[in-house]
Amino acid sequence: MTSPADRPAVQAAAPRVAVLGGGIVGLASAWALARAGCRVEVFDDDPGGGASFAAAGMIAPTSEAAFGQEHLLAAGLASARLWPDFARDLEHCTGASVALQSTGTLLVASDHDDAAVVQRHTMLLDRLGLASQRLGTRAARRLEPALSPRLCAGVLLRDEHSVDPRRVVRLLLAALGSLGVQVRPTRARPLLAAARCVGVVTEPGPGRPVERVEADAVVVASGWSARDVVLPGLDLRRAVRPLKGQILRLRGEPGLLTRTVRATVHGDEVYLVPRPDGEVVVGATSEDVGVDTRVTAGGVHELLRSAVAVVPEVAELELVEATARLRPATVDNLPLVGATGTPGLLVAVGHGRDGILLTPLTAQVMTAAVLDAPAPRHAESLDPQRFAAERSPM
Ligand SMILES: Cc1cc2nc3c(=O)[nH]c(=O)nc-3n(C[C@H](O)[C@H](O)[C@H](O)COP(=O)(O)OP(=O)(O)OC[C@H]3O[C@@H](n4cnc5c(N)ncnc54)[C@H](O)[C@@H]3O)c2cc1C
Structure with missing residues (x-):
């Protein structure tokens, strides 16, 4: 647990930072900023309730690698390397385990x-x-005996991790609490005056009047809904869009699987992420359907059909939860992290399918940007200015 001696000394001149959004990205950025000595407040009426609530928690840059996405891959690899230290620091600060699993990912296929x-x-x-590491089907089943004998092809990616994002969010909230950072249960928007950002304006609620809160820096980390924040010079509506994902949580005895299994099943992608307590997360759909968080019979059916084809025993597990949330996707699949061109206003949005993976790197880049310190490697490819209003996207 954080002892008073561990707490950063908050100087009177320390920058006041308002973070809009308490998903994993906003909370981790707030935590890094508070540890760097800033006076931080977070604003969110439902912290941890957005995409971070749904996420499977794969920290999987190599399974996510795709042609033409070299910047995303480089950022993902860098952030995956930061995860073990990030988890250790969070454990030190809270006295609780993050339960980072480092057993790798197995890729399998259901037909030729x-x-x-x-x-x-x-x-x-x-x-x-x-x-x-290419494996025959038998070798893959020796690693994961629950796999269907009908599968063909197996490839082991050893350097990948997974984590339960809900647990990470809980621990980040505890870590922020131990540093005296308030999470205020309200939405807010940036307050601009004379072409700079000077703080935030809270949304009114029942018995809660509008409030203006001054800040030296405002970090917009509000996931897909950042597209509704109107910023001078930065076209967030063009950059960010919601991408629906449906995902299931099943429960059985621990040990059905020991690592993440990702499969292609007759052309459809499915993954199964096991947790140490017996939970198995099965995901996820990817639907470009706008602002829609309905769980559909078709979505659940498709995920279960593919998952049972990969691990037949999935049919015996208890179906505990079906959830849908909106990923904050961008047109170039890279997030926007850093300064916006409006003094005092920064963004950390657009993490798409990889927000859990990219959290530690984002928190580092954001801290450097707020404190005007040298940017970490890979910060350049995340620069929000590529969506400057007068420029075209990459
Ligand atoms: C089904 C699914 C599976 C996924 N699996 C993975 C995975 O395995 N690995 C991975 O790396 N990524 C995964 N992702 C992606 C990951 O969940 C996201 O990239 C990540 O959670 C984004 O975090 P965020 O904090 O930016 O957004 P969110 O978690 O959406 O948080 C945004 C927050 O902002 C708040 N907010 C909105 N407007 C305002 C406002 N005006 N003022 C204040 N607060 C506001 C919301 O209440 C919310 O809490 C998955 C996503 C989905 C949907």
């Missing part, structure tokens, strides 16, 4: 066409110099 997809991915990893 699917095997070709897995093979193409492995060739891409080879070309990028990223380690993968």
Whole structure:
């Protein structure tokens, strides 16, 4: 647990920072800023209730690698390397375990066409110099005996992790509490005056009047809804869009699987992420349907059908939860993290499918941007200015 001696000394001149959004990105940025000595307040009427609530928690830059996405891959690899220290610091600060799982990812395929997809991915990893280990079906089943004997192809990616994002959010809230950072249960928007950001204006609520809160820096970390924040010079509506994901939580005895399994099943992608307590997360749909968080029969059916084809025993697990949330996607699949061009106003939005993976790197980049310190590597590719209103996207 954080003792008073561990707490950063907050100087009277320390910057006051308002963070709009208490998802994993906003909370981790707030925590990093508070540890760097800033006076931080977070604003969110439902902290942890957005995309971070749904996320499976794969920290999986190599399984997510795709042609033409080299910047995202480089940022993802860098952030994955930061995760063990990030988890350790959070454990030190809260006295609770993050339960980071570092057992890797197994890629499998259900027929020969699917095997070709897995093979193409492995060739891409080879070309990028990223380690993968090809396994026969038998070797894959020796690692994970619950896999269906009908699968073909197996590839082991050893350097990937997973984590329960809900647990991380809980611990970040506890860590912020121990540093005296308030999370105020209200939404807010940036307050601009004379072409700079001078604080935030809270949304009115029952018995809660509008309030103006001064800040030296405001960080917009409000996930997909950042697209509704009107900023001078930065076109967030063009940059960010909601991308629906449906996901299931199942429960059985611990040990059905020991690592994340990602499969291509007759052309459909599915993943199964096991937790140490017996939970198995099955995800996820990817639907470009605007602002819609309904769980549909078709979405649940599709996920369960694919998951049972990969691990037949999934049919025996208890279906505990079906959830849908909106990923904050961007047109170039990279988040926007850093200064906006309006003094005092920064953004950390647009983390798409990879917000859990990219959290530690985002918190570092954001801290450097607020304190005007040298930017960490990879910060340049996340620069929000690529969506400056008068410029075209990359
Ligand atoms: C089904 C699914 C599975 C996923 N799996 C993975 C995975 O395995 N690995 C991975 O890396 N990523 C995964 N993701 C992506 C990941 O969840 C997101 O990229 C990440 O959670 C984004 O975090 P965030 O804090 O930016 O947004 P959010 O978690 O959406 O948080 C935004 C917050 O802002 C608040 N807010 C909105 N407007 C305002 C306002 N005006 N003022 C104040 N607060 C406001 C909201 O209440 C919310 O709490 C998955 C996403 C989905 C949907």
